[in-house]
Amino acid sequence: MSKDIFEIRFHGRGGQGAKTAAALLAEAALEQGKYVQSFPEYGAERQGAPVKAFVRISNKPITIHSGITHPDVVVVVDPTIMKSVKVADGLDPNGIILVNTNESIDDVKKKIGFEGRIVVIDALKISLETLGKPVTNTAMLGAMAKTIPSIEFETLKNYTYSHFLKKLGKDIADKNIAALERTYREVAL
Numbered sequence: 001m002s003k004d005i006f007e008i009r010f011h012g013r014g015g016q017g018a019k020t021a022a023a024l025l026a027e028a029a030l031e032q033g034k035y036v037q038s039f040p041e042y043g044a045e046r047q048g049a050p051v052k053a054f055v056r057i058s059n060k061p062i063t064i065h066s067g068i069t070h071p072d073v074v075v076v077v078d079p080t081i082m083k084s085v086k087v088a089d090g091l092d093p094n095g096i097i098l099v100n101t102n103e104s105i106d107d108v109k110k111k112i113g114f115e116g117r118i119v120v121i122d123a124l125k126i127s128l129e130t131l132g133k134p135v136t137n138t139a140m141l142g143a144m145a146k147t148i149p150s151i152e153f154e155t156l157k158n159y160t161y162s163h164f165l166k167k168l169g170k171d172i173a174d175k176n177i178a179a180l181e182r183t184y185r186e187v188a189l
Helices: 018-031 080-082 105-112 125-130 137-147 153-167 170-186
Strands: 003-015 033-041 051-056 073-076 096-100 117-121
Touching: 003 018, 003 033, 003 080, 018 033, 018 051, 018 153, 033 125, 073 080, 073 137, 080 096, 080 105, 096 105, 096 137, 105 117, 117 137, 125 170, 137 153, 137 170, 153 170
Parallel strands: 003 073, 073 096, 096 117
Antiparallel strands: 003 051, 033 051
16 A cells, blocks of 8 residues: 555445545545545446445546556445455455445455455444434445544545535534544444
């Protein structure tokens, strides 16, 4: 992970917010003065179909314009996707995979065949308890901020709050920040 560009690949399903989480992460990094890219890749463009979203973060201009095949971090927003998608493909053994699941790290290792660093958090449970619905993208951002030290938690939190405040109002913004803060506190490293 000592390369010039830090690359993150999200795996989820259409409508779950992987694209939004990637965009929020990139915008927060931009607020930190970084160069960023964020874009989705859709298969069949429908709700529930597998979706990838990509984020590149760098201290220098980014000239690559393609999907991420060798990420530093993989974020699995929907754990059921691990049955049909090889989420760890291209992930360096020194990379990190962050999975929204209530399963153990050993169970995830068996499913995906990745022997590197795996971080698990039950973002679904946290989202249900804080947001009242199964939307895990903001909770996963909190876990990412804890897992990846180069992401400034306060900047991510502030940007996420202002995004939801403008788009959906104070109540939804407050609930999303509660989810983000809780996963940040609860993720075990």
